[in-house]
Amino acid sequence: MTRDIDISDDATVPVGRFAPSPSGRMHLGNVFTALLSWLSVRSRGGRWILRIEDLDPQRSRLEHARLIEDDLQWLGLDRDEGGIDGTGPSAPYLQSLRHSLYEKALRDLEATGLTYPCRCTRADIMATQAPHASDGRVVYAGTCRPEGFPAVRPKADSRPAATRIMVPDRDICFTDIVAGPQAVNLAELCGDFVLRRADGAWAYQLAVVVDDALMGVTEVVRGCDLLDSAARQIYLFDLLGFKAPAFAHVPLLCNQAGQRLSKRDASLDMGSLRRRYSPEELVGYLGHLAGLLPKPEPVTPAALAEIFDWSKVRRSQEIRI
Numbered sequence: 001m002t003r004d005i006d007i008s009d010d011a012t013v014p015v016g017r018f019a020p021s022p023s024g025r026m027h028l029g030n031v032f033t034a035l036l037s038w039l040s041v042r043s044r045g046g047r048w049i050l051r052i053e054d055l056d057p058q059r060s061r062l063e064h065a066r067l068i069e070d071d072l073q074w075l076g077l078d079r080d081e082g083g084i085d086g087t088g089p090s091a092p093y094l095q096s097l098r099h100s101l102y103e104k105a106l107r108d109l110e111a112t113g114l115t116y117p118c119r120c121t122r123a124d125i126m127a128t129q130a131p132h133a134s135d136g137r138v139v140y141a142g143t144c145r146p147e148g149f150p151a152v153r154p155k156a157d158s159r160p161a162a163t164r165i166m167v168p169d170r171d172i173c174f175t176d177i178v179a180g181p182q183a184v185n186l187a188e189l190c191g192d193f194v195l196r197r198a199d200g201a202w203a204y205q206l207a208v209v210v211d212d213a214l215m216g217v218t219e220v221v222r223g224c225d226l227l228d229s230a231a232r233q234i235y236l237f238d239l240l241g242f243k244a245p246a247f248a249h250v251p252l253l254c255n256q257a258g259q260r261l262s263k264r265d266a267s268l269d270m271g272s273l274r275r276r277y278s279p280e281e282l283v284g285y286l287g288h289l290a291g292l293l294p295k296p297e298p299v300t301p302a303a304l305a306e307i308f309d310w311s312k313v314r315r316s317q318e319i320r321i
C-alpha cells in the first residue's frame, strides 16, 4: 500500500479542517496548527471546516468550544463550514452528535470480517505485550483474535467487549507533506487496534476517519504527535472505500526545556495572549516561527496566505519558543 501525495497537483478544491478537542482554551500551539491548516487551503482557494472533537464527555465542555470559535474569529481564521451550530452540508460538526455515522462505519468494517470482540483488560494487555514494544509503546498481542492466532488466555463472554480490527503485517507507505516519506507496519506499531471501547465509546481513529471522509477533507494538518495515527487512519480509509487525505504533521511548539505547550500553560493560552497582543502580531509571530516570515512582523492571515508555501515551513518535530 503506497501513497505519494503531492497536494499541489490535485485539481479538486482543497478542503482542510481544524479538529480541536474542547478540553480547554486554545494555547499558542493549537493556534499554530490551526493557522497552518487555514493557510494551506486558503492559499489555494480551498475550504476550511471546524469540527469539534468532543467524544470524551469527561473532558469536553461546550463553553470551551465556544471560546475556540471566538478565538478563531478574533484571529481572522474564518471557516466555510462547521462549528457548534454549523448547518453546512456535513452537519452536525460536533462528534458527540455523529454516533449513528460511526455505527454505520463499524458495521461496514465488521462486514470485512476483520473485526473481533476483545475482552482484555488493561492489565491483560500489559501482561501480554508483543515482543516489539521495546520503546514503551503498547502493542496489542492479539490475545482475543479469532482462531488462527494463539490464544494466550481464554475469555469469559459475560463482560462487555471492545471491538478491534486486525492489522496487516506489512508496511503502509505514504508521504507526509512535512515529515516526508513514511513506512509503517501496524502489526509492529500497535497491533490490532480498538474501534469501539468496551464502554461503548468510539475510538478517535474510527471517528476521525469517518468524519474526514464524510466531510470531504482532502488534507489533514495537525501536530506531529499524531503522525503515528496516520497509517491506522489510511488503513481504515482504504477498508471503508474512501480516498485518504494528504497529511501534514506540523512541529509542536515547546518551551525552552523541550516540553510541549499544553493547556496548563496559562500565560500562553488565548485568554492571556489576547490581552497582550493584536491578532496580526500573533499571526506574524507564528508565521515567523513556521518559517514563512524572516521576522515576526504583524500580518493578517489573508496576507500570509499570499506567500504561504509548504516548502517554506520548518521541517522539525518541535519548535522551542
Ligand code: GLU
Binding pocket: 019, 020, 021, 053, 208, 221, 222, 226
Ligand atoms: N482532536 C485532536 C486534538 O485536539 C486532533 C485530531 C486530528 O486533528 O486528527 O488533538
